[in-house]
Amino acid sequence: MIDFRLDPEQEELRATVRRFAEEQVAPVIGELYERKEFPYDLVRRMGEMGLFGLPIPEEHGGMGGDYFALCLALEELGRVDSSVAITLEAGVALGAMPIYRHGDDAQRARWLPGLCSGEILGAFGLTEPGGGSDVPGGMRTTAKLDGDTWVINGTKTFITNSGTDITGLITVTAITGERPDGRPEISTIIVPAGTPGLTVGEPMSKVGWNCSDTHELALDDCRVPAENLLGERGRGYAQFLRALDEGRIAIAAVSVGLAQGCVDECLRYVKERQAFGRAIGEFQALQFKIADMEVRAHTARLAYYHAAAKMLAGEPMKREASIAKLVASDAAMDNARDATQVFGGYGFMNEFPVGRFYRDAKILEIGEGTSEVQRMLIARELGLPA
C-alpha cells in the first residue's frame, strides 16, 4: 500500500479550491493586505462552498469529508494567500473540531451549524502572554465554579479569529483545580463572544498574515454557565494536545501551499523578465534555484500526506506530524526567501505576491509549536530523554 495519488473527488475538490483562490482571492488580496482588512467577503464565499465544514459530518451541517480534504483546501488557498488559509485553518481545526470532538449534543447543536457554514467563526484560546508550548506549567488562567457558573480570570494572546464581527465563540483553556499528584487540572470552557468580562484587545500589528484576525483577550471575572464546560473536567490538556498534533498537519499543508505558490510566481516571472538580452529563466543559476524550490514543496507535501494518512487510519502520528510541520515550514521560509531573490528589486515591492509570501512565511516556523519544539518532540518520539 504505497499510493499518494488523489482519488477523483479529492482531485476535484483541490481543483475547485484552486480555481476559487485564483479567481476570487488573488485579485483582491493585495489591497486587503495593504489595508490589513479581514476578508469578510471571501470568508462568506468559502462558507457557501462548505469549506468551514469540510471534515464535519453532514448531520451537524458539515460536508462529510475528512481532515485530509481540509488539508487539500488549505494547501490550495495557501498557494495564493496565507491569511485566508489560516482563517480557515483556525476556524475549522481550532474552532469547529474541538466542539465536534468533545461537545455534548446541546453544544454541537448550538454551535456546529453556524461554524460549518462560516456564518460564525470559532477561536481557541490556549496561548498566554507568559506561556506557549510550556503548558500546563506556564498556564495562569483560572476558572472557578461558583454554583452553576464558571468564573474565568486570565489573559490569552495571539488568538486567531477571536475579534471579528462574526466571531461566535472562543474556547479557552483554564486551570480548574489541582490534581491528586499536585499538578494543575486543566479544562476547556466555551466562552460565547460578547460575554461580559471578556475583553477583546485591539487587532495586533503583525509582520505578516495581515488579513488574519489576531487579538489579546482579557478574561476578568468572566462568567459562563457550568454547562459550557467542553468535554470532561480535567481533560483539557489531552484535548488540546490532540488538537495541536492535528493542527501541525494543517499548518504543514498551509506551508506547502506557500512553498508551491513561490514556485508558481517564479515560473511566471522568469519567462517574462529579461536580463542581458534573454529571459532570466534561461540562466542556470535561477533554474537550479527554482528546481530546489520545487523539491522542497514536493517533499514537504509527501510528508504531510503521510502524516494525514496515519491520522485518518487512527494510528499514532505525533512523529510524522512534527516532521511534516518542520519540513514544510522550512520549505515555506526557504522558498519565500529564494523567490524574493529571483524577483530582485520587485521581490521587495508589495505589489508582487512574493513579498507577501516572504512576510507570511516566518510565522509558519513559530505557530503550532516552533521548529525547535518540533525537534524536541521528534527527539522524544525517538526515545531520547526529556
Add this chain to the structure above:
Amino acid sequence: MNIVVCVKQVPDTASERNLKTDDKTLDREAADGLMNELDEYAVEEALQIKEAQGGEVTVLTMGPDKAAETIRKALSMGADKAVHLVDDALHGSDALQTSAALAQALRKIGFDLVILGSESTDARTGVLAAMLAERLGVPQLSLAGKVEIDGGNVRVERQTDYGHDKVEGSLPAVVSVVEKINEPRYPSFKGIMAAKKKPVEKLAVGDIELDAAAVGLGNAPTQVVEFAAAPPRAAGTIVTDEGEGGAQAADFLASKKFV
C-alpha cells in the same frame, strides 16, 4: 420543470491549443479539458430556476469519454442526472450534425426548457441554439442576460449592443445565456461526493434513432479545408506625447471604433 442543460468540454484556454494535421480536428488529448465557460452560467441558471420552482436538471453533453469530467463538474454543481452522447461515429461532426444529434437526444430525454451557453470558446460558431430550436420546432430566446419563467412562458432580457430587448416565448423553448446572467457557484465537497452517485446514461448514435452515416467528419456538410496558426501579435503603435498625445491616442481609439 424539466430542464436540460447542454454543456461542452473545451480545451483550457490557458493551455496551448492545436488542430491535428491529419484530420484537421482539434487535438483534444493534448490540452486539459474544461467545461465551456458560458455553459457554467447555463448550469447555474438551470439550478436557480430549479431551486425557485422545483423540477429536475439534466445535463447533456456530446463528446469523447474524456467529456465525462465535464459531466461530473455539472453534477457536482447540483444537476440531478446526465446523458452522455458518446460514439466514435460522432467524431469530427460539424455544427449542423452536432445539432442533429443533440436534437435527437433531447427528443429522447424530453424537456420543458433547454439552456446552453451562447457559444463555445473553441469552435465559436454560436449557432447551436438556433439550430436546436429549429430542429425541435420550439422558440429560441438567445443571448439571455436574465431569464424568468411564468407559467407556460419564458421571458428573457436579450443582450444587445444598445442594451437589451425583452423577449417572450412559450415553453418548451431553447434559451442561450451570456455571462452577465449570474455568478456560477463553486461545487461544494458535498456536491462533489454526491455527484459520484448520480446517474449518467450513455447513449450511442444507434440509441437516438440517428443514422451513423449522417454524422462524423467524413459526412460533414462543412469541411475545414486549411488552417494556419494565428500570426504573432504585431508591434503596437507608440504615441510620443509632444503636446498632442491625448488627441492622437483618442484618434487611434476612434479609428479602431473603441470610442
